Amino acid sequence: MKKVDWSNLPFGYFKTNYNVRSYWRNGSWGRLEITSSEYINMHIAATCLHYGQQAFEGMKAFRGKDGQIRVFRWEENAKRMRSSARGIMMAEVPDELFLKAITEVVKLNEDHIPPFGTGAALYLRPLLLGTGAEVGVKPADEYMFMVFVGPVGPYFKEGFKPVSIQLVRDFDRAAPQGTGHIKVGGNYAASLQPGVRAKKEGFASVLFLDAKENKYIDEAGPANFFGIKGNTYVTPDSKTILPSITNMSLRVLAKDLGMKVEKRNVPVEELSEFDEVGACGTAAVISPIKEIVDREHKKVYEFCKDGVAGPVSTKLYDKLKAIQEGEEADIHNWNTIIE
Numbered sequence: 001m002k003k004v005d006w007s008n009l010p011f012g013y014f015k016t017n018y019n020v021r022s023y024w025r026n027g028s029w030g031r032l033e034i035t036s037s038e039y040i041n042m043h044i045a046a047t048c049l050h051y052g053q054q055a056f057e058g059m060k061a062f063r064g065k066d067g068q069i070r071v072f073r074w075e076e077n078a079k080r081m082r083s084s085a086r087g088i089m090m091a092e093v094p095d096e097l098f099l100k101a102i103t104e105v106v107k108l109n110e111d112h113i114p115p116f117g118t119g120a121a122l123y124l125r126p127l128l129l130g131t132g133a134e135v136g137v138k139p140a141d142e143y144m145f146m147v148f149v150g151p152v153g154p155y156f157k158e159g160f161k162p163v164s165i166q167l168v169r170d171f172d173r174a175a176p177q178g179t180g181h182i183k184v185g186g187n188y189a190a191s192l193q194p195g196v197r198a199k200k201e202g203f204a205s206v207l208f209l210d211a212k213e214n215k216y217i218d219e220a221g222p223a224n225f226f227g228i229k230g231n232t233y234v235t236p237d238s239k240t241i242l243p244s245i246t247n248m249s250l251r252v253l254a255k256d257l258g259m260k261v262e263k264r265n266v267p268v269e270e271l272s273e274f275d276e277v278g279a280c281g282t283a284a285v286i287s288p289i290k291e292i293v294d295r296e297h298k299k300v301y302e303f304c305k306d307g308v309a310g311p312v313s314t315k316l317y318d319k320l321k322a323i324q325e326g327e328e329a330d331i332h333n334w335n336t337i338i339e
């Protein structure tokens with residue numbers, strides 16, 4: 001393997017040694033296969049290609065100072081992938097297969113896990129595809145589950161430095177009774193136009209509003225939104241956002257720090273009342289937000305005026321990272337050690 005500049009990795013595709021795959025045929029999952037191919041040979045009428053029968057997950061493995069490899073809350077990703085599968089009528093991946101796949105693929109690519117202290121991690125991408133051939137709109141009768149991995153740096157190039165976000169009103173990522181709550185490719189397709197435009201206009205990401213009333217904050221591109229108001233952690237309660245495992249964990253950590261936690265509708269106007277705001281997710285970890293620009297209403301909300309992340313976001317970020325990297329006791333049993 002060629003030398004890697006671990007501390008300056010982008011968030012992107014990185015070729016590794018192997019990926020793992022299992023096929024669902026005749027009503028059951030087959031044995032896990034290991035391959036070094038970066039390609040999938042697929043039927044031209046596979047439902048994932050035509051009707052979006054596709055779901056994925058994003059999770060991370062970390063190398064601790066003690067040398068151990070930790071995967072964060074894999075059971076939650078497995079559960080969410082099952083919920084995605086049910087949502088678009090795909091075969092569900094059982095916990096045992098999911099765990100076997102992530103364990104194998106991490107071990108097979110151990111040399112690609114970034115060393116402790118580089119700020120990088122090994123990103124795991126479980127993927128579930130409808131591979132059976134159909135031309136009518138119906139669920140496939142065959143599925144493929146695979147996991148590939150790759151070392152990544154922070155999702156937003158700013159890392160833990162505050163970013164600018166663009167609030168959009170002329171695009172929705174998910175319909176009110178659609179698929180926003182599950183991790184299916186179609187939601188990301190719908191986010192491409194506003195996302196690319198926001199980047200072109202100088203923003204790290206977009207902030208979507210609820211698709212029904214366009215009044216409440218939904219989520220920040222590929223990450224959930226949170227705000228800090230005094231001693232309270234506030235995050236949107238919405239049926240159209242992805243239930244973020246990072247957000248779920250931050251709510252627990254906020255409580256551990258003696259904070260109040262509120263999961264409720266967050267009207268856009270409330271932005272002016274927050275002391276700190278941020279985006280959170282596996283890839284983004286916590287990205288503090290310095291500015292939210294309402295594109296249509298031409299309104300600007302500003303935070304962290306001194307250009308650095310607020311004290312509460314910093315505390316939460318440090319705590320989450322310390323648990324993930326084994327620096328702090330894992331009192332909630334979130335880590336699984338890969339041996």
Ligand code: PLP
Nearest residue numbers: 222223224242244245246281282
């Ligand atoms: N929201 C969306 C749309 C996402 O793609 C992600 C990433 O998975 C998140 C939120 C954050 O979720 P998690 O913390 O589980 O990674």
Ligand code: COI
Nearest residue numbers: 058059222281282283284
């Ligand atoms: C993640 O945070 O893991 C994501 O899936 C975000 C994105 C790359 C889609």
